[in-house]
Amino acid sequence: MLESGLIMLLIIFSVNIVYVSLLTVRMIFTLKGQKYIAATVGVFEITAYTLGLGLVLDNLENVQNLIAYALGFGLGVISGMKVEEKLAVGYITVNVISSDPSIPFTETLREKGYGVTSWYAYGMEGDRLAVQVLTPRKYELMLYEVIKDIDPKAFIVAYEPRQIHGGFWVKKVKGSRLKREEEKIQSE
Incomplete structure (x- = not known):
């Protein structure tokens, strides 16, 4: 019983x-x-x-x-x-404010396969570089590590977009370079 x-x-x-x-x-x-x-x-x-x-x-x-x-x-x-x-279904948009606008943030992220839009901004303590990155959610944590390697003092805000249409990301990237980057990091 x-x-x-x-x-x-x-x-x-x-x-x-x-x-x-x-x-x-x-x-x-x-x-x-x-x-x-x-x-x-x-x-x-x-x-x-x-x-x-x-x-x-x-x-x-x-x-x-x-x-x-x-x-x-x-x-x-x-x-x-x-x-x-x-x-990790879908995409994540990450907004980054770099502590130093002279850091080659945009170039480094693009070399690693991320779709990046950047612009100069002015913050409380002076000039900044604002960066927006769209990536599949499965690469989100890897992106945070890359950002921290580039600028440990960067301010990071992330959110999930509800809809994506057009742009470089949709046409070209689709994660192919990101997959290679992930494989490279895992093999280290």
């Missing part, structure tokens, strides 16, 4: 981790406009949800089932976030 109760708790816990992880992934694909992928993930998500909730509702007198469901939900949130980080 005890063994079957533990198995039930483990099943409820595991199913809810899967359900919430899928929910997170489906939401990401929905927000990115990937409707067919989101719908496919949603089919598996609702199946896991129905299964897990059904097990809890059929055994409401066992409070430990509800606790396993809640703990599985919490761990599913963390798991879903980890999966989303690994998927």
Whole structure:
């Protein structure tokens, strides 16, 4: 009897981790406009949800089932976030304000394969170089490292664009040079 109760708790816990992880992934694909992928993930998500909730509702007198469901939900949130980080769907726009406008920021980033737009700006402490970089999210952390290598004092702000149209990035780059750069960094 005890063994079957533990198995039930483990099943409820595991199913809810899967359900919430899928929910997170489906939401990401929905927000990115990937409707067919989101719908496919949603089919598996609702199946896991129905299964897990059904097990809890059929055994409401066992409070430990509800606790396993809640703990599985919490761990599913963390798991879903980890999966989303690994998927890194979409693009990120990074705005950088360099502490020194004479640093060859734009050239260095372009040599590494990034699409860059730059302009001179004036800040509280004088002249600055403002740089805007668009990159696939999977290269986001690598970009931050490159920026810190170029100018450790740079001010960095990042956001996800909702729509991209035209420009150098869409036509030429598409990550080919960035992939080579990533491979080079990983081999070091």
